[in-house]
Amino acid sequence: xxxxxxxxxxxxxxxxxxxxxxxxxxxxxxxxxxxxxxxxxxxxxxxxxxxxxxxxxxxxxxxxxxxxxxxxxxxxxxxxxxxxxxxxxxxxxxxxxxxxxxxxxxxxxxxxxxxxxxxxxxxxxxxxxxxxxxxxxxxxxxxxxxxxxxxxxxxxxxxxxxxxxxxxxxxxxxxxxxxxxxxxxxxxxxxxxxxxxxxxxxxxxxxxxxxxxxxxxxxxxxxxxxxxxxxxxxxxxxxxxxxxxxxxxxxxxxxxxxxxxxxxxxxxxxxxxxxxxxxxxxxxxxxxxxxxxxxxxxxxxxxxxxxxxxxxxxxxxxxxxxxxxxxxxxxxxxxxxxxxxxxxxxxxxxxxxxxxxxxxxxxxxxxxxxxxxxxxxxxxxxxxxxxxxxxxxxxxxxxxxxxxxxxxxxxxxxxxxxxxxxxxxxxxxxxxxxxxxxxxxxxxxxxxxxxxxxxxxxxxxxxxxxxxxxxxxxxxxxxxxxxxxxxxxxxxxxxxxxxxxxxxxxxxxxxxxxxxxxxxxxxxxxxxxxxxxxxxxxx
Ligand code: AMP
Numbered sequence: 449x450x451x452x453x454x455x456x457x458x459x460x461x462x463x464x465x466x467x468x469x470x471x472x473x474x475x476x477x478x479x480x481x482x483x484x485x486x487x488x489x490x491x492x493x494x495x496x497x498x499x500x501x502x503x504x505x506x507x508x509x510x511x512x513x514x515x516x517x518x519x520x521x522x523x524x525x526x527x528x529x530x531x532x533x534x535x536x537x538x539x540x541x542x543x544x545x546x547x548x549x550x551x552x553x554x555x556x557x558x559x560x561x562x563x564x565x566x567x568x569x570x571x572x573x574x575x576x577x578x579x580x581x582x583x584x585x586x587x588x589x590x591x592x593x594x595x596x597x598x599x600x601x602x603x604x605x606x607x608x609x610x611x612x613x614x615x616x617x618x619x620x621x622x623x624x625x626x627x628x629x630x631x632x633x634x635x636x637x638x639x640x641x642x643x644x645x646x647x648x649x650x651x652x653x654x655x656x657x658x659x660x661x662x663x664x665x666x667x668x669x670x671x672x673x674x675x676x677x678x679x680x681x682x683x684x685x686x687x688x689x690x691x692x693x694x695x696x697x698x699x700x701x702x703x704x705x706x707x708x709x710x711x712x713x714x715x716x717x718x719x720x721x722x723x724x725x726x727x728x729x730x731x732x733x734x735x736x737x738x739x740x741x742x743x744x745x746x747x748x749x750x751x752x753x754x755x756x757x758x759x760x761x762x763x764x765x766x767x768x769x770x771x772x773x774x775x776x777x778x779x780x781x782x783x784x785x786x787x788x789x790x791x792x793x794x795x796x797x798x799x800x801x802x803x804x805x806x807x808x809x810x811x812x813x814x815x816x817x818x819x820x821x822x823x824x825x826x827x828x829x830x831x832x833x834x835x836x837x838x839x840x841x842x843x844x845x846x847x848x849x850x851x852x853x854x855x856x857x858x859x860x861x862x863x864x865x866x867x868x869x870x871x872x873x874x875x876x877x878x879x880x881x882x883x884x885x886x887x888x889x890x891x892x893x894x895x896x897x898x899x900x901x902x903x904x905x906x907x908x909x910x911x912x913x914x915x916x917x918x919x920x921x922x923x924x925x926x927x928x929x930x931x932x933x934x935x936x937x938x939x940x941x942x943x944x945x946x947x948x949x950x951x952x953x954x955x956x957x958x959x960x961x962x963x964x965x966x967x968x969x970x971x972x973x974x975x976x977x978x979x980x981x982x983x984x985x986x987x
Contacts, residue, residue, distance in 0.1 A: 464619060464641040465533040465610035467680040468494055475657060475682040481523040482705065483687040488523060490682065493530070499606035500531025506605035507584055507595075509537055509561050514621065516540035516560040517668075518551050518569060519588065521687050524597070525667045526675060528564055531600070533619055533638075534610040540621045540633070541668035545957030548572025552579035554623050558633055558835060567591055615639035621835050622768035625956060633835030634768040641676065643802070643828045644772045648677040651800045652762055652776050653709060653737045657682040660734075662707040664688045664698050669958050670712035670742055670764070673772050678711070685711075693717055695724035703730040710738040712764075714959025715745035718753050719898075725756060737762050737779060743960045744866060744884055746891040747794040751786065759783040765796035765866065769850055770829045775799050775864045794888065795863040796856070803827040805864070807857055812847055820857040820867055820882075824849035855882070872963060874903035876911050879941045883963070886913060886934060886942055893933050895920045898953050901944065902967040915944040916966055918952060925949065 471480070472494035480493040488496065504515055515537050517528045525541070532539035540558045542551050548569055555563055560583060565573070567589040573580050574593070587594035613619070619641060621633035636644075649655060661678040663685065665671040675685045686705050690697050698721070701707065713721075718740055738757070741764035745753075754761060761782050766773030777785075777797030785793040799805045806814045807821035815821045830850045833841030844851050855873060856866040867873070867882035874881040883901040890899045898918040903911030919925045927947035934943045954962045 462615050462638050462642060463533055463536070463610045463613035464638050464676075465497070465530055467645065467676070468497060468530050468533075469610065471679060471682040478658060478682065479684045480679070480682075481526055481685050481687070483521075483523055484689040486523060493523075493527065495606075496527050496601065497530035498534050498608070498610070499603065500527055500600045501533075501535030501537070501610070502605040502607035503600040503602055504531060504537060504562060505535050505607075506602075507562060509535065511536040511611070512538060512618065513562075514538045514540050514558045514560040515562045515564070516542055516551075516555050516558060517564040518542040518544055518546070519564065519566050519668075520544050520568075520691050521663055521667045521671075523685075523687065524564075524588065525672060526679070526685060529620075529672070530679075533613075534607055536611040536613055536617065536619075538618050538621060540623070541672060542623065543666055543668050543957045545666070549576055549579065552576060554631060554633075555580065555583055557631075558621050558623075562586060564588075564597070565594075570594070613638055615642075616832070618832075622771065622831075624768050625958060625960065632837055632840055634831045635833055635835050636771070636831060639828060640771070640831065644673060645677045645680045647800055647802065647829065648674065648772050649681065652764065652773070652778065653739065655681045655683045655709060659683040659709060660686050660705050660707045661709045661711050662686045662688065662698070662701060662705070663711045664693060665712050665714060665717060666958060670739075670772070674711035674739060678709075683709075693720060695721050696726075696729075699725075699730040699732055702732045702735055706734040708734050708736045710735070712742075713738060713740045714742050715740060715749070716743070716955055716959040716961070718745060719749055722749070722752055722756060727756075732757070735760050739764055741765055741773070742958060744887075746888050747791075748888075748892050750782075750793065754782065754786055759786075763797055765864065766829070767852055767854075769831045769844065769852070770803075770825050770827075773800060773829070774803055774805055774823070774825050774852070792859070792861075792863045795859070795865050797864065798862045799864070800829075803829055807855075808849075812849075815857070817858055817860050820855055820880075822870060823852045823854045823856050823864070823866070825852060826850065872902065874901075874911050874913055876903065876906075876909045876913055876941055878910075881913055881942050886915070886938065886944065889934050889937050890915060890917065890930065893925075893930065895924045896930070898961075900953055900961055900963050900966055902963055902970075904946070904967070904970040906945070909945070912945040913942060914970065915947045916953070917947055917949050919949055922949075922951075 472490040476491035480490040481488045562584045564586045570591040585594040618635045620636035623631040663671045738760050739762045763777040764773040765775045775797045805825045809821045826849050886901040901915050904914040906912035930947045
């Protein structure tokens with residue numbers, strides 16, 4: 449693991465623990481972490497993290513070693529993250545909704561020396577014990593073959609202060625969702641963490657000391673990242689205490705704690721919040737900002753959410769390879785664009801202050817405004833590469849730009865319209881069809897609750913546009929209604945050629961609709977694009 453002694457000497461050394469150190473000094477007696485009855489002040493948070501860091505070192509971890517955690521949302525996640533920072537270790541958050549075997553892949557790929565996990569994983573791990581051989585396991589509750597979590601608080605090994613680190617030292621591996629093959633570990637260094645913190649405060653939401661920031665999405669992902677600027681500003685990170693997303697409990701917590709900011713929500717959570725919202729049941733007037741991102745939200749749903757919850761929404765567009773973020777749509781932009789009936793309310797906003805982004809064609813040459821191509825990015829938010837994967841790193845970072853795999857276009861004023869992941873684009877009869885464009889129309893049908901669009905094999909068209917729809921009531925809609933509705937505002941070749949109805953769409957642990965999983969069923973045994981009119985994907 450590279451460690452630059454020079455950087456430490458010439459004053460450019462930085463360890464992300466410094467953000468906690470400062471808040472503990474300035475606001476030591478103030479609350480830092482809350483979940484249910486569990487509460488820690490900033491002084492306690494600092495002390496517990498230093499103890500965790502020191503005890504991980506005493507277990508044999510050395511600077512740059514990886515420590516994975518797979519935990520339901522709790523203060524322990526924040527303590528392990530800052531414990532790793534303090535000890536110069538690399539934290540590897542794992543989505544707590546993964547299967548034990550999926551977790552094993554990440555643990556093994558990262559070469560983690562220690563895995564901190566919840567009791568709910570014990571049975572799965574024991575069933576596949578050989579996948580976890582050589583990994584020291586720490587379990588939150590007593591379990592055979594594991595060390596107790598409390599062992600990490602042994603004062604005999606606690607650090608007194610964080611170790612020195614250099615800006616380029618890797619401190620975090622963010623595993624991608626793996627929707628296109630096995631997950632890859634995007635490496636983050638301390639410089640990126642600092643960048644993430646400052647950018648969030650400067651461009652997205654300026655969290656204030658003492659403000660209450662609530663987490664209801666997995667903290668191994670976006671929500672845990674938004675917790676970092678909250679720590680840096682000495683705000684309170686409050687965590688809901690149900691494992692699954694519960695709107696009633698969420699809004700009750702907003703009222704009880706005077707929450708001003710919901711750290712991060714996937715669009716599916718916003719939709720659920722709309723569905724389950726009972727006006728007037730709770731006083732949620734303290735809410736100033738709800739950050740969302742990670743997947744598209746359809747304009748119609750965003751409009752309803754803003755009408756119901758007010759002008760509180762902030763959109764982020766980024767990915768593990770360029771976290772928090774590439775572009776953003778601020779609260780005021782949401783308000784202005786909605787009021788003006790401006791279609792840019794459906795965009796992912798403008799490029800953030802210190803980021804460069806553009807859309808490029810197949811030859812990697814920049815495209816003019818309005819032309820769709822792959823979104824590429826450069827700046828300090830971009831990862832230095834994937835863990836132990838030089839080929840994938842070189843491919844993703846070719847020419848000095850991160851290739852996001854997202855297709856979109858910028859309008860004249862630099863608003864980014866995201867169309868789809870390049871691999872999701874449909875080529876029907878030689879025409880490119882972006883599923884999102886069709887979904888945006890479908891969702892406006894009053895009887896459509898959710899939908900997903902993709903291409904299915906077709907001997908004539910190569911791929912035919914197909915929609916899978918969740919209707920408000922079983923039998924309320926027929927395929928012709930759906931197709932006819934699309935025909936009112938879409939070109940003929942974009943209209944679905946067929947429609948299936950289902951009761952619900954599968955979503956990932958991070959709330960993203962699993963379009964690929966649904967699509968794959970239709971492609972069983974048909975991997976090639978064959979038939980009239982089909983051409984190779986141009987992106
Ligand atoms: P992850 O690395 O798991 O955070 O996934 C990142 C991917 O999610 C991006 O490459 C996009 O495809 C998608 N994504 C993230 N933010 C947005 C957004 N605001 N709108 C649409 N898609 C998004």
